[in-house]
Amino acid sequence: xxxxxxxxxxxxxxxxxxxxxxxxxxxxxxxxxxxxxxxxxxxxxxxxxxxxxxxxxxxxxxxxxxxxxxxxxxxxxxxxxxxxxxxxxxxxxxxxxxxxxxxxxxxxxxxxxxxxxxxxxxxxxxxxxxxxxxxxxxxxxxxxxxxxxxxxxxxxxxxxxxxxxxxxxxxxxxxxxxxxxxxxxxxxxxxxxxxxxxxxxxxxxxxxxxxxxxxxxxxxxxxxxxxxxxxxxxxxxxxxxxx
Amino acid sequence: xxxxxxxxxxxxxxxxxxxxxxxxxxxxxxxxxxxxxxxxxxxxxxxxxxxxxxxxxxxxxxxxxxxxxxxxxxxxxxxxxxxxxxxxxxxxxxxxxxxxxxxxxxxxxxxxxxxxxxxxxxxxxxxxxxxxxxxxxxxxxxxxxxxxxxxxxxxxxxxxxxxxxxxxxxxxxxxxxxxxxxxxxxxxxxxxxxxxxxxxxxxxxxxxxxxxxxxxxxxxxxxxxxxxxxxxxxxxxxxxxxxxxxxxxxxxxxxxxxxxxxxxxxxxxxxxxxxxxxxxxxxxxxxxxxxxxxxxxxxxxxxxxxxxxxxxxxxxxxxxxxxxxxxxxxxxxxxxxxxxxxxxxxxxxxxxxxxxxxxxxxxxxxxxxxxxxxxxxxxxxxxxxxxxxxxxxxxxxxxxxxxxxxxxxxxxxxxxxxxxxxxxxxxxxxxxxxxxxxxxxxxxxxxxxxxxxxxxxxxxxxxxxxxxxxxxxxxxxxxxxxxxxxxxxxxxxxxxxxxxxxxxxxxx
Numbered sequence: 001x002x003x004x005x006x007x008x009x010x011x012x013x014x015x016x017x018x019x020x021x022x023x024x025x026x027x028x029x030x031x032x033x034x035x036x037x038x039x040x041x042x043x044x045x046x047x048x049x050x051x052x053x054x055x056x057x058x059x060x061x062x063x064x065x066x067x068x069x070x071x072x073x074x075x076x077x078x079x080x081x082x083x084x085x086x087x088x089x090x091x092x093x094x095x096x097x098x099x100x101x102x103x104x105x106x107x108x109x110x111x112x113x114x115x116x117x118x119x120x121x122x123x124x125x126x127x128x129x130x131x132x133x134x135x136x137x138x139x140x141x142x143x144x145x146x147x148x149x150x151x152x153x154x155x156x157x158x159x160x161x162x163x164x165x166x167x168x169x170x171x172x173x174x175x176x177x178x179x180x181x182x183x184x185x186x187x188x189x190x191x192x193x194x195x196x197x198x199x200x201x202x203x204x205x206x207x208x209x210x211x212x213x214x215x216x217x218x219x220x221x222x223x224x225x226x227x228x229x230x231x232x233x234x235x236x237x238x239x240x241x242x243x
Numbered sequence: 244x245x246x247x248x249x250x251x252x253x254x255x256x257x258x259x260x261x262x263x264x265x266x267x268x269x270x271x272x273x274x275x276x277x278x279x280x281x282x283x284x285x286x287x288x289x290x291x292x293x294x295x296x297x298x299x300x301x302x303x304x305x306x307x308x309x310x311x312x313x314x315x316x317x318x319x320x321x322x323x324x325x326x327x328x329x330x331x332x333x334x335x336x337x338x339x340x341x342x343x344x345x346x347x348x349x350x351x352x353x354x355x356x357x358x359x360x361x362x363x364x365x366x367x368x369x370x371x372x373x374x375x376x377x378x379x380x381x382x383x384x385x386x387x388x389x390x391x392x393x394x395x396x397x398x399x400x401x402x403x404x405x406x407x408x409x410x411x412x413x414x415x416x417x418x419x420x421x422x423x424x425x426x427x428x429x430x431x432x433x434x435x436x437x438x439x440x441x442x443x444x445x446x447x448x449x450x451x452x453x454x455x456x457x458x459x460x461x462x463x464x465x466x467x468x469x470x471x472x473x474x475x476x477x478x479x480x481x482x483x484x485x486x487x488x489x490x491x492x493x494x495x496x497x498x499x500x501x502x503x504x505x506x507x508x509x510x511x512x513x514x515x516x517x518x519x520x521x522x523x524x525x526x527x528x529x530x531x532x533x534x535x536x537x538x539x540x541x542x543x544x545x546x547x548x549x550x551x552x553x554x555x556x557x558x559x560x561x562x563x564x565x566x567x568x569x570x571x572x573x574x575x576x577x578x579x580x581x582x583x584x585x586x587x588x589x590x591x592x593x594x595x596x597x598x599x600x601x602x603x604x605x606x607x608x609x610x611x612x613x614x615x616x617x618x619x620x621x622x623x624x625x626x627x628x629x630x631x632x633x634x635x636x637x638x639x640x641x642x643x644x645x646x647x648x649x650x651x652x653x654x655x656x657x658x659x660x661x662x663x664x665x666x667x668x669x670x671x672x673x674x675x676x677x678x679x680x681x682x683x684x685x686x687x688x689x690x691x692x693x694x695x696x697x698x699x700x701x702x703x704x705x706x707x708x709x710x711x712x713x714x715x716x717x718x719x720x721x722x723x724x725x726x727x728x729x730x731x732x733x734x735x736x737x738x739x740x741x742x743x744x745x746x747x748x749x750x751x
Contacts, residue, residue, distance in 0.1 A: 025316070032309040035526065037562045040394045040402065040631055042640040042667060057398065067323035067396035075321070075398075122321075130262050131325040134337045135346065137368035139359075140320050205359050206367075210399055213317030218310045219391075219400035224634060226562045227591055229573035235307060236566065239530060240578045 004171070004183045007193055011175060014197040021204025022212060029216040033233035043224035050223055057220060074121030078147075081115030084108045085154070092169045093176065109158060116151040119144055143206070146195060153192040163189045248685045250727040251333055253696050259326030266336035271382045272682045275420035282429045283528060286418040293417040294372055298355055300416040301409075305356065310405040315352045317399045318345060324393035324403070329670045330386050333689035338383045341393035341403040347380055348410050381419055384410040386686055388676035389522065389555075390627035395667050407676070408524025415523055423680035424519045431532050436481035436515035442468075445511055448484045456494060462748050464501045466493070470508035471543050475500065477509055477596070478516045478536055478560070479551025480715035488736045489718050492552050495739030498746050499600050502609045507549075513539035516556035517715065521563075522677035530567045533559065537568040537582060546587040549594045552737050554626035554714030555675065560593045561633035597713060598635050600742060601645045604652050611745040616654035619709040619741065622701050623647055623657070624694065624721075625669035626714035640666070646713055646738050653745040658705040664697035672712075674720030687720060688727045695728040702730075711738045 044050045056062040061079075064072045088108025091097045123144045126136045157163045164184040174181035183189065202208070215221065254260070277287035290296065305312050324341040326332070331339040338344060346368065353360030353369035360369035370376065389404035414420065430439040440448075449466040456464045467473065477500075483493040500507045513535040520529025540548055548570055550560045565571025569579025570586070570593050586592045603609045623646060635641040643666045651657050664670055673690030701707040712718060712735065721735035 029309060029313055032306060032312050034309040035307065036566060038310060038402065038405070038632070040391055040400055040667075041634050041642065045639065057400075061398055063396055063400065064321070064323050064398040067327070067398075071321055071323055125322065129322065131259065131337065131340060132320075132322040134262055134264075135320050135322060135325065135340065135342050137320070138365065139367045142366070202359075205357060207317070207319045210317040210319050213313045214399045216309060216313045217317070217400040218313075219394050219402045219405075226565050227571045227593070230565050230569065230571060230576070230579055232566055232576070236526065237576070239527070240576075 001182065003185065003190065004180060007171075007183050007190075008175060008180050010194070010197045014200040018200040018203055025204055025209055026212050026216075029213070033235060034218040034222070035233040035236045037222055037224070037226040037231050038218050039222040039224045040219040041224060043222070045224050047223055050221060054215065054221060058214060070121070071125065074118045074125070077114045077118030078122060079118075081111040081113070081118060084111035085115055085151075092165075092172050095169075095173060112151055112155045112158065116148055116155065119148045119151065123148070139206070143208075146199060150192065150195045150199065153188055153195065157188050157192065161186075161188055248688050248727065250688055250695070250724075251692050253692075253699065254332075259332060260335040262337040263335040264337055267330075267334045267339060267386060267686065268336070268379075268382060270386065270683065270686050272385050272678070272680055273422040274381070275422045275425045279422060279425045279429060280415075280418060280420050282432075283415075283420075283425055285415045285420055285425070288418045288420075290418045293377070293419070297372060297377070297413050297417040300413045301352065302356070304409050304412060305352075308405070308409065310402065311409045314345070314399075314401045314405060315349050318342060318349065318401055321398065323396050323398060324401075327393050327396050328387075328403075329390070329392070329673060329693045330388070330686065330690045333673070333692035334386075334686070336386075338379075339386055341397075344383055344387055345401070345403055345406045347376075347383055348406055351376060377414070377417065377419060380410050381414055381421075384414070385421055385678065385683070388627070388671045388673070388678055388690070390671035390675055391631040392627065392668070392671065395631065404676070408521070410524075411522070412524040415525065421523070421677065423682070424522050424677040428519050428523070428528055428532065431515055431519070431535070435512050435535060437517050437519065438481040438485070440481055440484060440514065442511035445484060445509070445514060449509070452490070452494060452497070456497070460748055462501070464497050464748070466497050467508045469511050469543070470506070473506045473508035473543060473545055475505055475507035475547045475549050476540055476543055476545040477507055477549050477551060478513060478556075478593075479509070479596075480516045480553040480556060481514055482715040482719060483551055484514075486715075486719060487722070488733070488740055489552075489715055491740035491743060492737030493739075495737065495741075495743030495746070496551060496596055498743055498748060499596075499603065499609060499739070502746055502748050503603050508543060508545070510539035510543060512542075516550055516553045516560070518556060518559040519677060521555060521559055529559065529563070533564060533567040536564070536570065540570070541582060541585065544585065546585070547590050547594060548586070548592055549596055549599055551596050552713040552715065552739060554628040554716060555632070556715075557595055557713075558628040558632035561595070561635075564593055595635050595645075597645050597649055597738060598641075600739070601636075601649050601652075604649065610747045611653045611742075612747055613653060613655050613745055615745040616741050617656070619654055620656040620658070620705060620707045621650055621654055621709045621711055621741070622660050622698065622707045623650055623665070623738075624660070624672070624710050624712040624717060625665050626712055626717050627669060627671040627675055629713060630667055630669045643667075646711075649738055650711055650741060653741050656705075658701050658707055660697040660701050664693065670694045670697070672714070672717040672720040673724065675714075675716050679716050679720055684723070688724050691720070691724045691728075695724075695730075698730070699728070708734060709741075710735050711741060712736075713738050
């Protein structure tokens with residue numbers, strides 16, 4: 001029961017920090033003006049065009065595809081795998097489970113392998129490509145290690161040492177209604193959950209901010225129409241009051 | 244020194260070089276002296292409170308530029324950009340990889356503006372701001388030409404040009420300015436153009452041009468200055484007034500206006516298209532330089548503003564003029580409405596000279612004798628700031644199509660350089676972004692390697708002997724570096740130089 005309470009506290013803390021931290025970051029990005037039109041051209045000339053471009057960037061990693069096929073492949077494996085795995089995990093948080101979530105369960109299982117394989121590929125580049133080795137910081141390595149450990153501990157629970165997933169679901173459903181249900185005493189679930197909580201805690205302070213960041217990137221999200229519409233930020237407009 | 248510089252050998256395989264740490268750490272452009280700095284309102288070198296000034300400016304910019312804030316946070320060190328910079332390809336110095344260049348600034352941002360950097364600097368690659376770091380910034384942020392090629396490939400669109408501009412702005416605020424750019428900006432403020440050509444010299448040059456064209460064509464083609472009530476105000480880089488091959492394009496612009504019967508004028512007060520305020524990332528300087536254009540337009544009462552062949556100038560004109568000084572459309576504030584009411588909005592404001600020429604050619608108002616350019620076997624070099632920081636016409640990618648359309652309309656022999664080196668993936672000439680100075684010649688020679696490799700391919704395959712471009716810096720840079728690669732320096736020229744050769748002037 002002690003461990004259950006510790007994990008309950010940990011998850012409330014991690015989820016709170018994640019939500020507040022990421023919201024705060026998004027708020028600062030949104031609040032900071034972009035005083036000049038700087039889309040990387042050629043760029044879409046309509047809002048719809050920008051939405052489509054952003055969709056291609058976020059869903060297909062269009063620019064990365066142009067840049068480097070290996071990085072693109074590993075990134076796509078990892079992010080695609082992660083997306084499926086996250087969707088698969090929805091079953092721990094909703095009851096009754098939506099039918100499409102049930103439908104993707106088997107795919108989500110193999111997506112775990114995709115995710116870990118992609119991460120291994122990305123990590124290998126940090127060792128074997130001299131340019132990438134040069135730019136890698138300890139935190140770049142640790143981030144990959146953390147994600148791989150999360151993926152691996154999840155896969156081990158699925159395929160090697162099974163955990164009482166019904167009890168795990170009870171634990172999380174309980175947290176969502178502010179009641180404490182017992183978490184199974186199992187080293188692997190403790191490991192998995194601790195690492196996930198850690199990831200949520202460091203998210204708002206780390207390069208994981210690339211996820212919300214891309215939506216605020218002026219070189220990608222601006223409509224290319226500088227001649228047709230005057231674009232003026234508040235601080236720049238003040239310069240004109242003197243004129 | 245200059246004679247020791249050798250062009251790097253062409254690469255056997257089209258891949259990035261193995262890194263050579265420190266390869267370019269001693270290449271540093273001259274630092275601005277006290278007079279140059281104070282002239283622009285910047286402190287002089289070696290002020291005691293440089294650190295507070297620098298960090299204060301960084302904090303200020305983080306609040307003023309979303310680009311800087313997002314770009315410093317979002318990079319994941321994926322390395323997509325790492326082999327995309329012409330300076331890295333040409334020098335192999337790892338700090339010339341866009342991501343590593345950004346990290347020079349990012350590491351300090353992390354140390355002073357993020358929690359992990361304050362708590363665990365080593366872990367996240369954060370470091371204190373020291374004098375050595377400032378030196379490193381100065382060195383490597385003056386080895387970036389702000390060409391934006393990296394931003395094409397970054398999955399988040401991180402544009403190293405934005406980081407470089409911020410870094411230079413921080414350096415300037417701490418007294419560590421670059422002589423070349425800041426001296427030139429001072430000249431624009433006092434005289435009106437980058438080269439410091441006073442009105443009398445402009446009159447002299449333009450009269451000389453009229454005589455030359457008269458000798459060559461027998462016609463009175465005018466190159467007017469400060470004519471009130473002209474239809475068009477032409478804003479062109481001051482290199483067009485005297486440098487080779489730039490002046491041949493200026494001759495071409497005049498012939499286009501002549502053949503189309505459009506009245507036009509240059510301005511002695513605003514005799515510069517280039518805007519080095521962008522290079523140093525200083526909004527106020529950029530605006531102050533651009534204000535001369537506004538003043539000239541209002542003073543001369545022109546209906547249209549047209550911009551000559553100049554890469555970053557066109558970026559500033561196309562993308563920023565509407566913001567800075569209200570040259571454009573769609574304003575709802577009194578400041579810009581005054582000028583926008585004066586301008587004729589049947590035409591794009593501002594308009595690139597290539598847009599003007601191509602429109603006239605499409606409507607058959609001007610016609611060409613293509614055979615006049617038969618001695619030229621031509622390729623087209625997309626200038627970086629036109630390609631990735633602006634557009635032309637109404638279609639997506641007009642900045643690529645319109646100049647090519649003109650070249651194909653005025654000449655018979657045109658060949659593209661290899662894919663991946665043109666359009667939005669074009670390589671910078673190696674001299675852009677405030678680096679066109681002889682103290683950086685080694686960098687310029689090495690940085691032009693990828694473009695020279697691509698050029699060599701079309702020279703070998705098609706006998707190309709003319710590389711057309713629409714940028715004053717490209718023209719000056721290639722004139723200088725082409726011989727290092729065994730080419731004739733006259734291989735570079737302007738699009739309107741070709742127009743000038745072929746346009747039918749008749750006897751209007």
